[in-house]
Amino acid sequence: MPQYDNTIEGETRRVHIREVGPRDGFQNEPETIPTSDKIRLINALGRAGLKRIEVASFVRPDVLPQLADGVEVLRGIDLPDDVARQVLIPNSRGLDNALRQREYFDEATLFVSASQTHNRKNINRTVEETMGEVRRMGKRVVDEGLRFCAVVATSFGCPYEGRVPPERVLDLAEQFAEAGAMEIGFGDTTGMCNPAYASRFFAAAIERLPGIEVTAHFHNTRGQGLANAYAAFEAGCHSFESSFGELGGCPVPKGSTGNIATEDLASMFHEMGVDTGLDLGRVIEAALDAQATLGRKLSSHSIVAGPVAWSPRDRGRSLPC
């Protein structure tokens, strides 16, 4: 059984951050990023202290050509031994393909949308069909010795259905836990959460999911991303997902920004005296590399303003501020 204790005393001034840019970010770029650039950027993130990186997706390449080189990326990256390489698995066929590369990754993410309409539009199935397949896939993931991570998308609202009842979201989370998930992330897919709701929701989720690592994935669609992260942290959540350079996320409504920037999230936590384990200067350098590679201005604040306070490991580093 999973054993994560969200309430460990010593953990309260430390958070875990998973970097999702190489999957969630790269897949949203209109132009496919060359494999060699992806590998260089992922390696830089590993050197910046990120211990959890989502590096690939086993979605069909004709559906998501931006990530069609997933196997080459998995085989090409060179990360420290203590960095967990995570892959996203949409279905059983994706899991078959992923397991052929078993030695190249450590964590598998299975997902569902809390909103029936969003789930249908995203993966063309009902929520119930997806959860049936999750139970079968979850067993295989656990049997392979992989860490089984789950994500409930549209946990805080759906652009088609509006508000999503928290009971439905927590019920799906419990189904994931019964299927063997060790970590459950709640995704604010189109940035509809607010900090008061985040506070109540994460307190309830942690209570309802004993032994499970509860992870928050917020978007900055309406500028509230860090406010939500702060509120979730104060409610006891110590695991977060974010994307360097503020890459990716669901651009709904059209033109809006998505994920919160890893460097902005880490900067906030560092300034609060909360350790992330990250070398913030190096995360910013990786985001600046992404900006140069993509050739467009990214929305991250820290790549312009830099952090306020340098942690000891940041001192002496030359930065653009």
Add this chain to the structure above:
Amino acid sequence: MPQYDNTIEGETRRVHIREVGPRDGFQNEPETIPTSDKIRLINALGRAGLKRIEVASFVRPDVLPQLADGVEVLRGIDLPDDVARQVLIPNSRGLDNALRQREYFDEATLFVSASQTHNRKNINRTVEETMGEVRRMGKRVVDEGLRFCAVVATSFGCPYEGRVPPERVLDLAEQFAEAGAMEIGFGDTTGMCNPAYASRFFAAAIERLPGIEVTAHFHNTRGQGLANAYAAFEAGCHSFESSFGELGGCPVPKGSTGNIATEDLASMFHEMGVDTGLDLGRVIEAALDAQATLGRKLSSHSIVAGPVAWSPRDRGRSLPC
């Protein structure tokens, strides 16, 4: 004596927002905005439900040509009777000039920087010299029947001096209170605050300043503006300053964004169930008008994404989302 009670029960689900864009925003534009555009935008803000608007500054026109038309603006705007028109007063000569237009405004703001270096660079005086003049000016402001508002700039850090001791900031606030200030704002001039600090600081400020309205003025320099606002609100602060379109604020470090956007702040509060009195759709329309007038893309999130939830007064309004 001032009588504001920050802890009034009925007040806790309602906040006051002062719009500072027409002063703080317009003065930071490289090109001076035509007077007729300023008047149109301010009138639109008044129609959007903003009850406190900073409309002009009595700084010398050769120092700040962008606001040289302050008197024309004051005389040209047409705001509802219940909207307080605020002007910024840098010194006694500015106060002399302002009082010649006494009938055209309701509130006067006097200010100092908590950081000695920033105060010298900003207004070429020591903090002590400024506070001496504040005492003299404050009496005149109160005698004129104006609402005396005070601002302590660089309350959460200074780009020259770094961290500013909270004791120094609160001591200056008490000096303002003794001089007759009815409201004291704490400015995060270069976006160095974080939500944990905001929470502790505003709880302390409210306790130290009985009868004074305590106002938070945050910047989004490092993306934490709304997180700080949420933390201050939770600590008991119910008065905020912001700028439509995310205009203005101190662009330090170079290129960084400044004030939090009024529409993003209001959107967050509305989604939390906290009333602002604003018609969010109209604030967004005013920000879009500013964007079109200035001819450049503004950083506000809500002008792209729109709000999540429409308050009753927003229903049926057509918006760009």
